[in-house]
Amino acid sequence: MATLLEGSKIEEKNLQEIIASAIDRALINGALMRTKENPGSSTVVNHAPFTLFPSVVPQSLLEHAKGIQKSFNLLMHRVAHDHQFLEQALHNVIKVDDFTRQLWEIYISVREEGITQPVSLGLFRNDFMMDTKKMEKNNDCSLSQVGEHAKLKQIEFNTIASSFAGLVGALSDVHRYTVKKAKIKCTKNQLPRNDPALGLCQGLVKAWQHYGNKNAAILFVSSIPERNRLDHTWMEKKIFDLDQSIDVLYCNLPSLSSLMSLGRDKALFLNNTEIAVVYFREGYSPDHYSSQKEWSARLDIERSKAIKCPSIHYQLAGTKKIQQELAREGAVERFVSDEKEAAKIRSVFAGQYSLDLDPDGDRNAETAINNPGDYVLKPQREGGGNNHYDDEIKTLLTELKDDKMRAGYILMEKIYPWVQKNYLIKTGESIDLREVVSEIGIYGTIIGTADEVIENNEAGHLMRTKYLGVNEGGVNTGFSCLDTPFLIE
Numbered sequence: 001m002a003t004l005l006e007g008s009k010i011e012e013k014n015l016q017e018i019i020a021s022a023i024d025r026a027l028i029n030g031a032l033m034r035t036k037e038n039p040g041s042s043t044v045v046n047h048a049p050f051t052l053f054p055s056v057v058p059q060s061l062l063e064h065a066k067g068i069q070k071s072f073n074l075l076m077h078r079v080a081h082d083h084q085f086l087e088q089a090l091h092n093v094i095k096v097d098d099f100t101r102q103l104w105e106i107y108i109s110v111r112e113e114g115i116t117q118p119v120s121l122g123l124f125r126n127d128f129m130m131d132t133k134k135m136e137k138n139n140d141c142s143l144s145q146v147g148e149h150a151k152l153k154q155i156e157f158n159t160i161a162s163s164f165a166g167l168v169g170a171l172s173d174v175h176r177y178t179v180k181k182a183k184i185k186c187t188k189n190q191l192p193r194n195d196p197a198l199g200l201c202q203g204l205v206k207a208w209q210h211y212g213n214k215n216a217a218i219l220f221v222s223s224i225p226e227r228n229r230l231d232h233t234w235m236e237k238k239i240f241d242l243d244q245s246i247d248v249l250y251c252n253l254p255s256l257s258s259l260m261s262l263g264r265d266k267a268l269f270l271n272n273t274e275i276a277v278v279y280f281r282e283g284y285s286p287d288h289y290s291s292q293k294e295w296s297a298r299l300d301i302e303r304s305k306a307i308k309c310p311s312i313h314y315q316l317a318g319t320k321k322i323q324q325e326l327a328r329e330g331a332v333e334r335f336v337s338d339e340k341e342a343a344k345i346r347s348v349f350a351g352q353y354s355l356d357l358d359p360d361g362d363r364n365a366e367t368a369i370n371n372p373g374d375y376v377l378k379p380q381r382e383g384g385g386n387n388h389y390d391d392e393i394k395t396l397l398t399e400l401k402d403d404k405m406r407a408g409y410i411l412m413e414k415i416y417p418w419v420q421k422n423y424l425i426k427t428g429e430s431i432d433l434r435e436v437v438s439e440i441g442i443y444g445t446i447i448g449t450a451d452e453v454i455e456n457n458e459a460g461h462l463m464r465t466k467y468l469g470v471n472e473g474g475v476n477t478g479f480s481c482l483d484t485p486f487l488i489e
Helices: 012-029 061-069 071-081 083-090 100-115 143-149 167-183 197-211 230-244 253-259 294-303 312-317 319-324 333-337 339-346 359-372 390-399 405-410
Strands: 032-034 044-048 057-058 120-131 151-158 216-223 246-250 260-262 266-271 273-280 307-309 351-356 374-379 409-413 421-423 435-449 451-468 482-484 485-488
Touching: 012 044, 012 057, 012 167, 012 485, 057 061, 057 260, 057 421, 057 435, 057 451, 061 071, 061 120, 061 351, 061 435, 061 451, 061 485, 071 083, 071 120, 071 312, 071 319, 071 333, 071 339, 071 435, 071 451, 083 100, 083 312, 083 319, 100 294, 100 312, 120 197, 120 312, 143 333, 151 435, 167 197, 167 230, 197 230, 197 273, 197 307, 197 435, 197 451, 216 230, 216 266, 230 246, 230 421, 246 253, 253 260, 253 294, 260 294, 266 409, 319 333, 333 339, 339 390, 351 359, 359 390, 359 405, 359 409, 374 390, 405 409, 421 451, 421 482
Parallel strands: 057 485, 120 307, 216 246, 216 273, 273 307
Antiparallel strands: 032 044, 120 151, 120 435, 260 266, 266 273, 351 409, 374 409, 421 435, 435 451, 451 482
């Protein structure tokens, strides 16, 4: 089994000391979450779930993922500003998926009224796995052998509430410590420094500066209660480090309707404070819109001259259906004229297949029903815990054979990620050496209008690791642990 611990033997007493010290270091470094029992208070907190050791990543794969992030930022920016493409891609989805339909209606309303603020801010995250599908006997290979065959494959592109940039930055020092204590040989460059919260907040500050009112604030739209509030606080801290004059305010969607107002020039106010940038850390799930007042608040924000992160068209561009449509022949090339750049983007695509009620969708559905283990069935949802696997796919697609609701899903080919071994440290759970798989996320920032890109940057990375056999991901949902990369040639 290829693993960082290959060739290393850690005595049980030493292992327990490393685990105890790693937890302490996670706490003092700020890799923290509120407890499940009391997610509305920071009086008592736990360490975020994390891996005891970093996971192995070929340096070439991480460099490739980082190297194409700016191209992906630009691709999704252009997709978001192409009304014809959005309409063609989503026209069947909005007929059957109420959540996407309501986002679309806000988009159309603002478009017809006239867009007040042409500038959008994107704080994105592009998620990948290291696919080893072409290898027949992964278990018998060394690190270098697996590394040679692993291929980067995109899982999804997140355009709203890309989280854990603060907490994962706090984990780097923890892993430097555990690697040293386990006497694992490494060089300084094999454990790269990483501060994605700083990179994302540089984007927020740039957008605030572009707004042009030094008395205006940045608004974090954040759930109450919010177990991951300390990740938001990391972002607030980085903004403070960059510019102490910027005020950061918090408010949840349900409260906005009574506390928010628009001025004559469509300036957005929370109580009496003008808002320059609205940063959505909620608003990506139907659960966040329990009544019409949340939808009305979202519409008013989009009507305002505040810079949105994301704007409504950025959020639509991040839907699963758009990802599937971009996999069609010629779709990327519609937005990227450079053939080599388009090829780099396409090189990380996994197979994506439509389930519209047409001959193409019928064929794709039939193929998945006959081979459910080869696919993942995805609805238009974010946040983890929504996908369908194996026999669930067969059952659901059989039920939806002639049902228009099928168009609300897309099929993605199943990835066979590189299996390693590690210890996952979760509060209240046993800590054992088990087989795990990892996901790599690359953060990116972009600021621009339909006609101009003001800023476009790659902003750091995230790793999340889970037990082999656990289909879903997500740290907040309890499936995954925070992780960092250990680079090999």
